[in-house]
Amino acid sequence: MTERPGLRPPGPDRFFCSDAARERGDPLAGTAPHGLAWVLVEHRGGWPANGFDGLALEPATKARVFAAAQAVRARILLIRRHAGRRDEGPRRWAVLRYEGSGAHRQQWGTWSRDEDLAAIAAALGAPGETGLPPVVLVCAHGRHDTCCAVRGRPVARALTERLPDLVWECTHVGGDRFAANVLVAPDGVYYGNLDAPAAVSAVEEHLAGRIHAAHLRGYTDLFPAQQAAVAAVLARFGPAARHAYTVTATSRVGDHWQIRVTGHRPPATTYDVEVRTHRAPPRRLTCHGPATSSALIHEATSIRAV
Template identity: 55%
Template sequence: MTRPGQFRCAAAAFARGDRQAGTAARARGWVLIEHPGPWPFGGFAELDLAPEVQHVVRHAAQSAGMRILLVRRHGRQPSGREALWAVLRYDATGEHRQEWGSWSEEADLAQIAAAIDRPGATGLPPVHLVCTHGVHDACCAIRGRPVARALNEEWPDETWECSHVGGDRYAANVLVAPDGVYFGDVTPDQAIEAVGLLRSGLVAADHLRGYTDLAPAEQYAVAEVLGRFGPAGRHAIQVRSATRRGDRWTVLLECAAPLPAEVAVELRFYAEPAAQLTCLAPAPSRALAYETVAVRVPPDTRR
C-alpha cells in the first residue's frame, strides 16, 4: 500500500495524462531465462553468473536484436525441477518462432546462443509477460502482480512474470511475445480483455503502447489508425514510409480490409514538461510524446 506522500510514478503519469502510444521498447525477439529471484536492479546483466556465460548469452542476444528477460511463474512453484529458458523470435510474416530448453547449471545457459541461430518452431501459443520487477520500480510490482495473477488464472501455461521491460510509469505493463505487442496501464480485467482479443487475432488501440518491430512514430501512427478504424489483426497494418520534417512525421500506412487501404498519419513530437518519470529517478527529466496533426484517407482507398 502506498503511504501518504509516497511518490508512485504510475499514479503521477496517469494524473498528468502521459501518452503511451509510441513507447514500446524495440526488439526483434526475446531471450527468457527462468530465475525465481530476487532479481537485481539490472536483471540478467547483474546476476551472479560466470563472466563467460554472461558474455556468450548477451553477445548472441544483442547481435540478433533480442532483449534478455528474467522470468518466473506467478505464485509458489514446486521445487526440484529444472528451470526453463526460451528464445522467442518475431517474424514479419506472422510465423513467429520459439525454442524452449532447460537449465540447472550456469554452463547450460550457453545453449541459448546456439538456439538464437536456429529458426525455432512455429504454431506455438504466444507468451504473456507481465513486468513485476519491484527492485527496478515499485509500481511494476504493485500493479503488475495482480495482472499476472489474473492472466495466470486464464492462461497458466503461457503467463510469466518478467523483469524490466521499460516504461515503469505505464505499469502494469504486459508484453505479448513473440508477437511483439506492448500494453500498458492495464488493470487485471483490462489485461484479460486486451490479451484475449489479441489471441483471437485482433489488436485494439486501448492501452496499446506499440509494436516492438516499429519505430516510435510508426507505433503511434498504427495506434491512431487502430483507434479510428480498428481493431485489426496484428499484421493488418504495414508501414510504407515514414518521413520526418522538423518536429513533424508523416507515416504512410498500407492496411488490409476492413481498414482503409491506405492511411497517412501526420503527427508532431514534442518534449513533455520535466517530471519524475520513475519511482527511483534522482531528478526530473523530459520524455518525448506524440500528438496527431491529421489523418488522411485517399477517397479511392476507402472501403
C-alpha cells in the same frame, strides 16, 4: 499481498510514477521499445535490480549469453511463474524472434547448471519453431521500480488464472510509469496502464486477433512515430489483428511526420497519418530517484484515406 524481498509497502508520502503519469494523462502510443528478439531465462528467486546482469552466474557462460544477445540486439529478461503457480523440475529458457510475415519463431530449453545456458547462444543463430502460442510477459520487477510490482503482480495473478501456461512475470521491459506493462512476444506488442480486468480483456482480445488501441503502447518492429500512427488507425477504425496493417512509407519534416499505413483486410485501404513529435516538460518518470527527464510525445494529428 505477500511481498517479495525488495518491495516496500506503499506509504502516504511515497511517490509512485504510474500514479503521477495517470494524473498527467501521459499518452501511451509510441512508447514501446524497438526490438525483434527476446531471450527469457527462468529465475525463481529474487531478481536483482539490474536483472540478468546482476545474477551470480558462471562468468564465461554469462558473458557468452550476453554477447550473443547483444549481437542480434535481443533483450534478456528474467522470468518466473506468478506466486502460487510454481513449476517443478529444471528451469526454462527461451529465444523468441519476431518476423514480419507473422511466422514468429521460438526455441525453448531447460537448464539445471549455469553452463546449460550456453545453449542460448546457439539458439540465437538457429531457425526456431513456428506455430507456437505467444508468451504473455507481465513486468513485476519491484527492485527496479516499485510500480512494476504494485501494479504488475495483480495483473500477473489475473492473467495466470485465465492463461496459466502462457503467462510469466518478467523483469524490466521499459516504461515504468505505464505499469502495469504487458509484452506479448514474439508478436512484439506492448500494452500499458493495465489493471487486472483490462489486462485480461486486452490479452484475450489479442489472442483472438483483435488488438485495441485503448491500452496499446506500440508494436516493437516500428519506431515511435509509426507506432503512434498505427494506434491512431486502430482507434479510429476499430481493433484488428497484429498484421492487419503495415507501415509502407515514412517521411519527416522537422517535428512533423507523414506515415502511410496500409490495411490488408477487405476492403484494403491506405491511410496517410500525420504525427507531431514534441517534448513534454521535465518530470519524474520513475519511482526510484528524484531525477527528471523530458519524454518525447508522438501525437497523431490527422488521418486521411488515400
